[in-house]
Amino acid sequence: MESVHRYGARERNLALPLVLPLIAAVLFGSLIVFAEVNAAAVSIALLACIFIMLDFRFGVVCLIVFMPLSASSMLPHNIGGITGLNPLNLLLVGTLVSWALQRLPRGTAPTPAPPQSLLWLYVLPFLVASVLGFQHLGDIAARLLVQAPISFSSPTNYVLSIMIKPLFMVLFALLVAAAAARSRQPEKWIIPMLVSVWAMCLMTIGFAAVSGASLTDLSSSESRRLLSPLGLHANDLGRLFAIVYALMLYTFAATQDTRLRMALIASMGLVVVALTLTFSRGAFFGFAVVNLLFLLSRRTPSAFLLSGLVLLAFILMLPAAVFERIGTGWGSGLNAISSGRIEEIWLPLLPEVLRHPIFGNGLGAIAWSAPMHAGTMQAVSHAHNAYLNAALDMGLLGLILLCAYFLHVWRGFRRLSIDPAITPTLRGFYAGAAAGLVSFLLAGFFGSSLTPRPEQFFLWLAIGMMYGQRLTSRTTKEPAPC
Secondary structure (H helix, E strand, C coil), rough: CCHHHHHHHHHHHHHHHHHHHHHHHHHHHHHHHHHHHHHHHHHHHHHHHHHHCCCCCHHHHHHHHHHHHCCCCCCCCCCCECCCHHHHHHHHHHHHHHHHHCCCCCCCCCCCCHHHHHHHHHHHHHCCCCCCCCHHHHHHHHHHHHHHCCCCHHHHHHHHHHCCCCCHHHHHHHHHHHHCCCCCCCCHHHHHHHHHHHHHHHHHHHHHHHHHHCCHCCCCCCHHCCCCCHHCCHHHHHHHHHHHHHHHHHHHHHHHHHHHHHHHHHHCCCCCCCHHHHHHHHHHHHHHHHHHHHHHCCCHHHHHHHHHHHHHHHHHHHHHHHHHCCCCCCCCHHHHHHCCHHHHHHHHHHHHHHHHCCCCCCCCCHHHHHHHCCCCCCCCCCCCCCCHHHHHHHHHHHHHHHHHHHHHHHHHHHHHHHCCCHHHHHHHHHHHHHHHHHHHHHHHCCCCHHHHHHHHHHHHHHHHHHHHHHHHEEEEEEEECC
C-alpha cells in the first residue's frame, strides 16, 4: 500500500511540470487575445504562479518584491475591465493555494493560522466597523464625491477596497510567517526586502528626476501629490521609508555578515535620499525618532559618539529646502504648523466621535460626518490622525483594541531582539522592527491609519517574520513523534 502511495506521489510530481506549462500557455494566449496591452504583466504573474505551485515560498518572495509597487500607476490594476484581476492578486491567490496544496500531504507543517491576538484585537474590530460603515453608503456627502473623489462610493467598491483589500496585508503577513517557519535561515528573507526597497527608492528618485520639479517645488505644500503616480501620497511614501530604514539600521548594527552590512549601508543611503524627496514632515519626524532610539540603544560612549557624529554630518548635508519644509507654518500658530488640520479637520470631527463613542460610526465615517455635509471642514477622505480616525470609525473600544494589539506586537519584537536562540542578524532585525513600530505610532498623530495601509508594508513583513519565528520555536520545542 505504501509503495502504491509513493508511486502515485511520484507520478503527480512528474506530471506537474508538464501540465502547468500547458495550462499557462492556454491562459497566456487567452489573455493576449482579450487583454492586449496588460497581458504581458499578467502573463508574467501567471508564469510566476507555475513556480509558486512548486514551492509557495517563491510566491512570498514575489509578494515581498512587488507588493509595495502594486499601487503604482505604472502597473495594471485590472485586466479587461475586471475589478480585482491584477498581477498582485494573482500572486497572492496563487501563493495561498500553493501553501494549502503543499500542506495537505504534510498535515503537521507550520500553519499561518491567525494568532488569537491578531484575530480578536485587530481583525474583529476592523470587520465590525466595516459592517457598520456599509450601512451608511447612502449618506456620503455630495461635496466629497466632487471635490475629493473616494474609492468606496458604491457597495461593491466599499466591500472590495475597504473591507477586503486591507486584509490582504494581514494575509500577506501570515504567508510570510508560514514561509519563515519553513526556512532554515529566516534571515535570508531580508534579501527580497532589500530588492523591494531598491525598486521603491529608484522609482521615487527616477520619477522625481523625470518630473523636472526642483527641490523647492517638491517641498511646496501645493505639490504634496506630485509623487502620487507611484501609488502613495508623498506623506505615506515617506512613512514607508522611515519604517524600513529602522529595520535596516538596527540589522546593520547587529549583523556579522560583511556582505549584508555593505548591502544595508548602500540601501540605507538610497532610502534617505528617497525619503528626503518626499518632503514629508511626518516622515522626517519618524526618521528622527528612529535615529534617536538608535542612539539611546548604544551601550558604549564611543558608539554613541560615532553615531552622533554621523547623524550630525547628515544634517549638515541636507538641502535648504528640507529645513524650509520643516519650518512651514512656524510663527503663525499651531493651526498653520499643522497645515490647517487642527481647526479644519480635528476640531470639527471631535463631536462626531461622541455620537457613537463605543463602537464608532463605521469605516470611512468621515465621508458621512455632519461637518462634511455642512462644509465646515476640509474635503478629505481621512482624519490625518491615526488615533482620531480609529476613534471616529471604530469607537473608543476599537481604538483601545488596536492599540493593545500593537503593544502586543512591540513586546513580541522586543523579546525576539534579545533572544539568544536566534542569530544576531535577526535580533537586530526585530530590534529595528520595534523601533520602526514606535516611530510609526508616534508619527500616527499626524497622519496614516492604525488599520492596514500600503505604507505599513514593511511593518507587516516584520510582523509575519515574528509569527514565523514563534512557529519555529514552537515546533522545535515539541517532542518528536514516536
